Amino acid sequence: MNGITNMFLRRGGMVSKTFALLLLTALFRPCAAQSNELVMATTFSPSATAWIIQRWQTEPGSVMIRTLNRTSASLEQLLDTANAENVDLILTSSPMLLQHLQEHQKLAPFNGAPSVSQHLVPESIRSTSVAVAISGFGLLINRSALTARHLPSPTGWDDLTDPRYQGALLMSSPSRSDTNHLMVEALLQQKGWAQGWETLLASAGNLVTISSRSFGVADKIKSGLGVAGPVIDNYANLLLNDPHLAFTYFPQSAVSPTYVAVLKNSQHASEARRFIRYLLSPEGQRILADANTGKYPVTPLAAGNPRAAQQAVLMNQPPLNYRLILKRQRLVQRMFDTAISFRLAQLKDAWRALHSAEARLKRPLPEIRALLTRVPVDPASSEDEAWLAQFDNKSFAEQQMMEWQIWFLNNQRQAINKLEELK
Numbered sequence: 031m032n033g034i035t036n037m038f039l040r041r042g043g044m045v046s047k048t049f050a051l052l053l054l055t056a057l058f059r060p061c062a063a064q065s066n067e068l069v070m071a072t073t074f075s076p077s078a079t080a081w082i083i084q085r086w087q088t089e090p091g092s093v094m095i096r097t098l099n100r101t102s103a104s105l106e107q108l109l110d111t112a113n114a115e116n117v118d119l120i121l122t123s124s125p126m127l128l129q130h131l132q133e134h135q136k137l138a139p140f141n142g143a144p145s146v147s148q149h150l151v152p153e154s155i156r157s158t159s160v161a162v163a164i165s166g167f168g169l170l171i172n173r174s175a176l177t178a179r180h181l182p183s184p185t186g187w188d189d190l191t192d193p194r195y196q197g198a199l200l201m202s203s204p205s206r207s208d209t210n211h212l213m214v215e216a217l218l219q220q221k222g223w224a225q226g227w228e229t230l231l232a233s234a235g236n237l238v239t240i241s242s243r244s245f246g247v248a249d250k251i252k253s254g255l256g257v258a259g260p261v262i263d264n265y266a267n268l269l270l271n272d273p274h275l276a277f278t279y280f281p282q283s284a285v286s287p288t289y290v291a292v293l294k295n296s297q298h299a300s301e302a303r304r305f306i307r308y309l310l311s312p313e314g315q316r317i318l319a320d321a322n323t324g325k326y327p328v329t330p331l332a333a334g335n336p337r338a339a340q341q342a343v344l345m346n347q348p349p350l351n352y353r354l355i356l357k358r359q360r361l362v363q364r365m366f367d368t369a370i371s372f373r374l375a376q377l378k379d380a381w382r383a384l385h386s387a388e389a390r391l392k393r394p395l396p397e398i399r400a401l402l403t404r405v406p407v408d409p410a411s412s413e414d415e416a417w418l419a420q421f422d423n424k425s426f427a428e429q430q431m432m433e434w435q436i437w438f439l440n441n442q443r444q445a446i447n448k449l450e451e452l453k
Contacts, residue, residue: 068298068305071098071105072121073208075245078264079121081322086308093301101243102127102208109136109293118296119305123165123262123286124208125352126359128155131291138292138299140306147310147328150287152352161287162309163318163325166344167213168279170248170266175257175274184258186281187217191232193385197378199236200247200259203371205363207244209262209286214362215355216284223412227369228403234370235381235402251275262286264324285344288325358412360421365405368434377402380442383449391452401445406437 072079076099083095098117100108102124109117109131120137122128129152131137137158150161169190171183181194190199204211218226238256241247248265250256252275266277290309292302308314315327319337330345331338370377380402388395411417420426 067094067096068118068301069096069098069116070119070121071100071109071117073100073102073105073124073127074121075099075243075265077268078245078324081320082309082317085317086305086314089308092305092308093298095305101206103205106130110134116297117293118298118302119290119292121288121290122208123212123288125152125155125159125289126208126211126356128159128289128291129356132158136294138294138296140292140303144310150285150328150349151289152356154352154356155289155291159289159291160306160310161328162290162306162314163288163323163327164341164344165262165264165286165288165325166279166283166340166347167216167260167262167286168266168277168283169258170251170261170269171258171276171278172251172254172256173274173276175251175254179257181257183276183278185278187221187229187233187260190236190258190260191229193236193381193389195236195257196382196385197236197238198257199233200238200241200250200256201233202241202244202247203363204366205371206240206242209244210260211359211362212284212286212350212355213260213262214366216280216282216350218362219351219354220282220284223407223409224405227365227405230366231369231377231403231405232381232399234374235378235385237370237374237378240371240374267324268322279340279343283344283347284350285347287328354413357415357418360427361407361412361418364421364427364431365407365434368431369405369438372435373438376442380445383446387449387452395449395452398445398448401441401448404441406434 070079076097079097083097086092087094102122105120105127120128120131128137132155139157140160143160147161148156150164151159169184169186173183176183179198181198184190184192184195202210204214214230217229220226221229241250244261245265247259248261248269251259252269252272263277263279269275270277290306292299292306296302309318315329317323318325318327319331319335326337326341326344331341384395384398384402421430
């Protein structure tokens with residue numbers, strides 16, 4: 031800073047030191063919302079919103095939109111405090127974030143959204159939040175990396191448990207990515223609590239690393255760090271101009287709506303609502319149908335549209351149980367991190383040893399596999415609302431995690447001991 035100040039002073043004294051300091055203060059001060067600007071907080075990456083905003087700003091009389099791209103947890107923290115950034119809108123695929131904001135009286139009511147949109151919105155947030163687009167879940171695959179490793183192309187969660195993918199997979203954590211949380215919940219609801227965790231833990235044995243953001247999974251696969259990973263389609267679709275990449279939907283991909291809501295304290299509520307109505311208009315839905323967004327509109331595409339068939343498949347999927355998702359959000363996040371994120375190196379070592387033993391003996395070892403795939407919470411407890419509510423108590427949650435850590439460690443030691451006995 032002093033170097034820049036001196037640059038002004040050296041220019042013949044034309045700029046005083048005081049003026050230079052004032053100028054620098056203005057340059058480096060965080061931008062406040064302008065009177066002709068909407069501030070939109072979003073959990074999406076900048077590339078996922080750029081096309082929508084670009085097209086909106088060609089509309090007569092439209093105002094500029096500035097985005098704040100943050101994680102769900104970061105936005106919770108920001109919006110729970112004084113609204114320093116003067117946020118007007120929130121755009122997200124996270125019903126958990128919107129539920130939190132609604133419970134804390136941060137969202138304004140929105141009336142007049144069409145039924146084709148609102149039937150996709152969880153009932154608990156339907157009075158404030160609007161679905162403007164949909165996405166699905168699947169696997170982004172680096173075909174060049176697959177070929178280099180002589181691996182087949184995976185098509186679903188079960189394929190990710192194959193020992194051939196050891197050290198080749200990527201995913202994010204539900205505590206870091208609400209998109210990933212919804213993918214994990216879709217698996218748990220489709221397969222059931224116990225079998226879903228078996229699949230997750232067996233897949234985790236093949237991970238390279240856990241990405242801090244869901245779009246980071248897509249970026250890392252593109253770079254060749256891993257060969258495949260579960261992602262939401264809009265991140266994958268934006269990368270598919272790369273011939274080395276491919277995306278395949280899970281056979282039972284849940285639908286993931288993109289929601290938008292107006293903040294209660296918005297200084298530009300009428301303009302914010304105008305933007306939402308634009309997204310729901312025929313023109314806005316045409317833009318959301320464009321492959322540049324990576325999403326699908328909520329209104330049905332024409333039969334001749336090449337994306338219509340996949341949109342129909344997604345729209346016809348059974349809805350997720352959002353009531354259950356919201357009730358056990360903290361359980362799933364803490365269980366994933368305790369079972370996988372915090373012990374990934376040890377987990378991978380244990381699975382590597384098991385895969386090696388099964389290959390050597392040419393037979394499965396179900397007893398040892400069971401030790402590595404069980405979780406310390408039974409299916410009934412995972413849906414018990416009274417028990418789940420206790421996770422709002424920080425001391426209860428931390429005590430549970432400590433007990434789980436010991437439980438997983440003991441199971442892993444038993445598995446390793448049994449493997450050593452087989453040598």
